[in-house]
Amino acid sequence: MIVSSTRWVGTSSISTVVETSVDVSFCHFFQYIIPIPWSKNCGTWKFPSTVYQHTACLPLVTNTLIDYTFLHYTLLQKMHSRYALLFPALASLASAWAPPSYSGYNLLWADTFDGPGGASPNTNNWNIITGNLGVNGELETYSSSNRNVQLSGGSTIQLVPWADGSASGGWTSGRIESKYTFTPAAGVVTLAEAQIRFGTNDISNKQGIWPAFWMLGDSLRHGTSWPACGELDVLETVDGQLTGYGTVHCNVYPGGICNEPNGRSGNIGIPDQSWHTWRITWDRTSWNWQTETITWYMDGRQFFQINGATIGNSDVWATLCHNPLYFILNVAVGGGWPGYPNSATLGGYGSMMEVAYVAVFQT
Incomplete structure (x- = not known):
């Protein structure tokens, strides 16, 4: 099992198409991908009607455009044999963590x-x-x-x-x-x-x-x-x-x-x-x-x-x-x-x- 993480700071909007049919656990999605509670208004996600939720908390996504806007949080992409990477277009936004520069140090x-x-x-x-x-x-x-x-x-x-x-x-x-x-x-x-x-x-x-x-x-x-x-x-x-x-x-x-x-x-x-x-x-x-x-x-x-x-x-x-x-x-x-x-x-x-x-x- 691998959990990968990437952080963006600022306000951004991205769209991407999921090109293959995948099952993604949104129970885990909300626990791991967006650890900041919705009540803190970290951003908005828009899923079209073709993304639907099963009783097992597994939405089916096929060739679906997913638009999302985020403000400031950590995005964790949880991958397992049952999960697939939803947002390949985000790879171009990823930047490595780096220690800051401090004046005089x-x-x-x-x-x-x-x-x-x-x-x-x-x-x-x-x-x-x-x-x-x-x-x-x-x-x-x-x-x-x-x-x-x-x-x-x-x-x-x-x-x-x-x-x-x-x-x-x-x-x-x-x-x-x-x-x-x-x-x-x-x-x-x-x-x-x-x-x-x-x-x-x-x-x-x-x-x-x-x-x-x-x-x-x-x-x-x-x-x-x-x-x-x-x-x-x-x-x-x-x-x-x-x-x-x-x-x-x-x-x-x-x-x-x-x-x-x-x-x-x-x-x-x-x-x-x-x-x-x-x-x-x-x-x-x-x-x-x-x-x-x-x-x-x-x-x-x-x-x-x-x-x-x-x-x-x-x-x-x-x-x-x-x-x-x-x-x-x-x-x-x-x-x-x-x-x-x-x-x-x-x-x-x-x-x-x-x-x-x-x-x-x-x-």
Whole structure:
């Protein structure tokens, strides 16, 4: 199964003819192709009378002109053996996701997840993690299958949890870790961000689902234990709740400077499950570790900040602000924080985390 995504911004009108007879599930169409509710007036679609709806929610479309106007949303084209691509004419409008340009900043590194739908991410950039890691009481077994980790074909990557009775904890999911590391440099501002959306399952169907965009100190790969390696969580959200958490973990477990296992954190309300930009900046322009800052943002809105003086230990601060870091993208299932899935929890694309790009900038 492949879900591909392409985004257009602005107001446009397009017409196309479906040249062959196809069955297209409009139940899935409205769930996946237009995740923004109609009540938000994202656009209008006009289907002629030859497009009709069966009781099974399957309209038959044959040589049918379909006119549609859209304002601003993400179009997801769901393809399966039973589905067909409705709008081939849209391919010419597709543009790859790309990190923005910021005045005064240079792009150091980015992955825009280009490639065919169903492919794995670029293994020059990412390690695809497999197995049950045995952390936090989580249930998922991470898999390299494109059922769990795949490029969408629309310049995004999808990390998808699935209930799976054959897996040790009853769930499989996706997790990737960057081979790339970066160090917030002295005397400049470093910025790391990703653009992320979540699947459209209702909050009542996401108990136990735990997506995250975060970083660990590279020293973990070289023998330093957690949390002494340092951890910066750019975004976590649990159970489908529209609250994003930014957290720092450090020093020792339990307790310590960062009050482990809880860490030090801030949070912000998320307007919806659609695309938002999650960012951390490291400001080392003061040349004084105590006044250096690490700041969290959603869509440019600050929601958490710490400085060296708050941590109060220069060696511990260095693990967060002076030393190499690497990225992690994953969807966990279960654990001490979100709790465990219940009978209403749904896996699949409706509970996925989709990422358009990850990028690092520096002044």
